[in-house]
Amino acid sequence: MELSKENVRKIRGIILFAALVVACLWKYDLVISVLSYAFGVIFPFVLGGAMAFVLNVPMNFIERHLFPEEKKEKNKSMKKIARPVSLIIVLILVVSVISLVMFVLIPQLGRTFSSLGESIQAFIPKVQMWATDLFHNNKEIVAMVNNLEFDWNKVMQFAVNFFKKGAGSVLDSTILVARSIVSGMATFFIAFVFACYILLQKKKLNLQVKKVLFAFVPKGKAEAILEVCTLTYNTFSSFLTGQCVEAIILGSMFVVVMAILRLPYALLIGILIAFTALIPIFGAFIGCAVGTFLIFIESPFQALIFIIVFLVLQQIEGNLIYPRVVGGSVGLPSIWVLAAVSIGGNLMGIVGMLVFIPLVSVLYALFREVVYIKLMQQKIDPNEIK
Template identity: 50%
Template sequence: MYIHYNLYANYTWGMGGEIDLELNRRNMQKIISIIVIAVLLYWGLQNLSTVSSFFSRTFQILTPFLLGMCMAFVLNVPMRIIEKKLFSYNLKSKKNINDKIKRPISILLTIIFILAIIILVTGIVIPELIDTISTLSTNVSNSILKLQGLYNRLMLKLPEIIPINTINNINWDEINKTALDFLKIGTTNILGLTVSIASSIFSGILNFILGLVFAIYILIQKEKLSKQFKKIMYAYLPEGKVDRILYILRLSSKIFSNFISGQCLEAVILGAMFFISMTILGLPYALIIGVLISFTALIPLVGGFIGLFVGTFLILVSDPVKALWFIILFFILQQIEGNLIYPRVVGNSVGLPAIWVLAAITLLGSTFGIVGMLVSVPVFSVIYTLLREDVYPRLKAKKISPEKLK
């Protein structure tokens, strides 16, 4: 019995030693991790310019890939619909053929559909803009001739208005030198600005093309990439955490897809409102401005004002009074759309109550600007859904009756 007790004591002591050793090892790893993070944070704060330059350069390099991922996500929404509508039957005799061709055909049809919308909008709006600019240039030419005649008459009457001694005391050489210097500086600045704009446009086009190619590759192999991503996560993370992460990603994907669909529907409703209202009020270019506002409404914050500027410019040339009425109509419809239609249409598409839609746009829009306004509704919707899924089981576990919540 004594021997048995000693063996049991030695066994339990050995187990305790192994547990203590494991705990000490974990504590040491945590302490080392905290020290490393603290050192990196301190170094980063001391070298903010270097860190900022590094992240800026990294973001610049990754821009085509990030743009491609965003484009792939947006293109995936109509592509998925096209796949379901065109390839849902999948006859057994043609199953292999359909599996091979359905993805490339769906991607091609999606790109053609989006390009058709862009060409349609530009084909309707740009010719009218050209005609308006042509009319405006004619009016400007007439105005310049009138100003030139006024200037000539003023020069003839100048000796009568200003004493001859005053005119003789003016240093015309200095005025000419100042004017020439101003023109030289202005020309140099314009050339520099032109080169900068051309470089930015070229860089933007290049990033767009690379992003589109990357997006097409992602869409073609999205199932394979998803499987590889899951393998890596399950290999390095606990299974329960991976399941939770994948659930949140699936929920986010569903909500963002519904948000894009709701945003497109809301843009169509807004364009129809402008077309009907302008037709009733007898304002010109009702169809063109309605289509333009539907298209620009997809751009957060700035898009509506692009439609306002172009619409006002088109109407102003033909009738300045009607242009003023259009501006008033624009702000009225914008208030109706922003406070009534948008929260209901987009909020219902993502499952977020109207009041929280307004709160999301206000909060993230004021904090992060255009990007915040773009992602505010789907982000709040994901948070709202996860919070609701966590709250109700807790209330049920605490046996909180519905009467207490009224």
């Protein structure tokens, strides 16, 4: 190989990269601590970016419907106030939802949990009677069931102790608690201000990012990167919007139908199913299992009615609501949805399930485009392949 200046430069780069990798592996604990510190520094801005991404979805919807492009082009003053007004409306809606949860839903759920404790205490003697009749020939099982006890106060104390252990040593010191609260508030405030800045200046920031990208990256690659970013944003925003709207509709349907049929814990189960419905494929069935158990404590017959209601509403949701609300926004075949949910759940839990479906959808769309380009280069029509 001829040692030209270009080859010498490549060899030098490979040697430096290899030396850097070896140094990182040798002092991996130091590298991890540095990365942790750096992530702690940029975390408020990462959180702010995530908040801006979520808030941008309803903000775009409000701005698009309240301030159409035709009106903004005719009225320059409307164009200036469109984005701030849309942001204020979104923030008012968010504060209203939080207030509704704090002052309406939480007290109602507190009363529901209180009655749930009483129902469980009344249910245990029934279980003991059923076990005595069913296993009267097996004294060990009867003795074990008769020793069942339920103390709601102990359950609540166990939950508090579990939270304390999960929170670590932070709760062991009042000073550390105060410091943690202040730090959390400061982080949230910085993230919130950063999110508002992004939302108010998103057009300007978008233009600046494009200028930087075209300045340092070849034009063809820069356009490809922008196309991937656009596809990623559209996929994630469509999936987020569809999942949230679909979960709200499904939870509301359960609350209304259960209230009409006078099934117990309608509000609690409706909220539970709305939250679990955010988990693709398996979420609603988790809510169904928990709801069936809660209602079974009150009445096994009503639990059977609830299962029938769940199956009917699931069919309505799956065949009518989900295709219209979410539709083909993700554009991912069912087998890959299942794979994305499984991989995301194993790697990152519930968050991974939500993130991996649009992420895999973007990769699927890009790979499909590459395959079509390769087929066209070989002068093969993709539609002719059967």
